[in-house]
Amino acid sequence: MALTHYPVVNKNGEIITSAVTNLDLHDIARAVRTFGARAFYVVTPLADQKRLVEKIVSHWTEGFGSTYNPKRRKALEMIHIKESMNQVLEHIAASGEGFPKVTVTCARDIDTRPGISYKAFRKLLQSGNPYLLVFGTAWGLSEPFIAKADYIIEPIKGNTGYNHLSVRCAAAIMLDRLMGKHNLN
Amino acid sequence: MALTHYPVVNKNGEIITSAVTNLDLHDIARAVRTFGARAFYVVTPLADQKRLVEKIVSHWTEGFGSTYNPKRRKALEMIHIKESMNQVLEHIAASGEGFPKVTVTCARDIDTRPGISYKAFRKLLQSGNPYLLVFGTAWGLSEPFIAKADYIIEPIKGNTGYNHLSVRCAAAIMLDRLMGKHNLN
Numbered sequence: 001m002a003l004t005h006y007p008v009v010n011k012n013g014e015i016i017t018s019a020v021t022n023l024d025l026h027d028i029a030r031a032v033r034t035f036g037a038r039a040f041y042v043v044t045p046l047a048d049q050k051r052l053v054e055k056i057v058s059h060w061t062e063g064f065g066s067t068y069n070p071k072r073r074k075a076l077e078m079i080h081i082k083e084s085m086n087q088v089l090e091h092i093a094a095s096g097e098g099f100p101k102v103t104v105t106c107a108r109d110i111d112t113r114p115g116i117s118y119k120a121f122r123k124l125l126q127s128g129n130p131y132l133l134v135f136g137t138a139w140g141l142s143e144p145f146i147a148k149a150d151y152i153i154e155p156i157k158g159n160t161g162y163n164h165l166s167v168r169c170a171a172a173i174m175l176d177r178l179m180g181k182h183n184l185n
Numbered sequence: 186m187a188l189t190h191y192p193v194v195n196k197n198g199e200i201i202t203s204a205v206t207n208l209d210l211h212d213i214a215r216a217v218r219t220f221g222a223r224a225f226y227v228v229t230p231l232a233d234q235k236r237l238v239e240k241i242v243s244h245w246t247e248g249f250g251s252t253y254n255p256k257r258r259k260a261l262e263m264i265h266i267k268e269s270m271n272q273v274l275e276h277i278a279a280s281g282e283g284f285p286k287v288t289v290t291c292a293r294d295i296d297t298r299p300g301i302s303y304k305a306f307r308k309l310l311q312s313g314n315p316y317l318l319v320f321g322t323a324w325g326l327s328e329p330f331i332a333k334a335d336y337i338i339e340p341i342k343g344n345t346g347y348n349h350l351s352v353r354c355a356a357a358i359m360l361d362r363l364m365g366k367h368n369l370n
Contacts, residue, residue, distance in 0.1 A: 011254075023353075027353060033345065033347045036343055071347070118367060156361070158218075158361075159366065164256045166212045168208075170357075179344055180341070183302075183303075
């Protein structure tokens with residue numbers, strides 16, 4: 001799984017680099033660990049933001065936090081900090097998995113390209129091939145980034161017309177839908 | 186749905202009143218709105234914490250935030266602030282729904298009392314009777330509070346022995362499991 005802070009859009013649809021949110025790191029790392037995803041990549045091209053993430057992660061994995069709350073350590077250990085999505089792909093390839101197929105998330109339907117269903121993507125994950133699931137921060141991933149992806153996963157829909165989940169909650173729900181043990185139907 | 190800050194336990198199992206976390210309000214309100222739960226009760230017995238929640242909610246429902254981001258307004262409008270769980274039950278009863286059955290959440294299995302499954306609870310919700318789903322902050326709801334509940338819902342389990350989700354992510358996953366539209370199996 002990857003959470004990227006570039007290229008994402010702001011409220012007006014302009015491409016920006018967003019700031020890192022501390023609780024995104026904690027919440028998504030804990031969900032990644034719970035559902036057994038292989039790694040959690042945090043992507044930011046900004047040097048000061050990268051240092052901030054390194055500081056947070058090392059507090060919980062090596063510093064005071066690692067003994068104060070070892071369960072938090074086990075979650076934050078899943079984090080790899082990268083400057084670009086290419087660095088993420090190369091890191092996965094270098095681990096011997098090969099280059100992953102990139103699947104992007106988007107809160108709205110893309111008219112020109114129907115999203116892959118959770119059921120179908122769950123099956124793909126069980127194939128053993130590597131897949132990278134990418135979440136955007138701010139108002140979501142940029143259109144050109146979405147257009148380049150191998151797959152778009154269908155949006156999470158509730159029972160209402162409203163679907164404005166935080167990226168933390170959306171990531172947790174997707175992990176549960178794709179990797180959770182449940183029998184709901 | 187209710188998120189309570191008392192009676193919950195700390196790391197050492199002692200009963201405490203926890204502090205309110207801003208992102209709990211936002212994330213859970215957005216998930217409540219997305220999945221169509223009827224209301225989101227935030228419970229704290231502390232006067233200053235109650236004022237803090239009122240200030241946050243009114244910023245987004247009446248203040249600058251309400252025009253800056255109307256989608257956030259629609260979510261935070263779901264929040265009712267109460268001082269105790271009894272006040273919550275009375276508020277629901279006064280709305281004409283009758284007193285709800287109280288269902289509590291707990292990250293671990295309770296040895297003496299098996300949890301109700303998501304599938305079974307999903308059916309109960311469809312009956313039209315009122316149910317209140319309660320989440321604890323900090324290290325979770327106190328044992329005596331859990332013991333008094335009508336139902337305990339089974340913990341969310343991933344694919345690993347680890348299940349330390351944030352309350353924000355746990356609440357979102359439960360709403361999806363109980364009220365989401367999906368066909369996963």
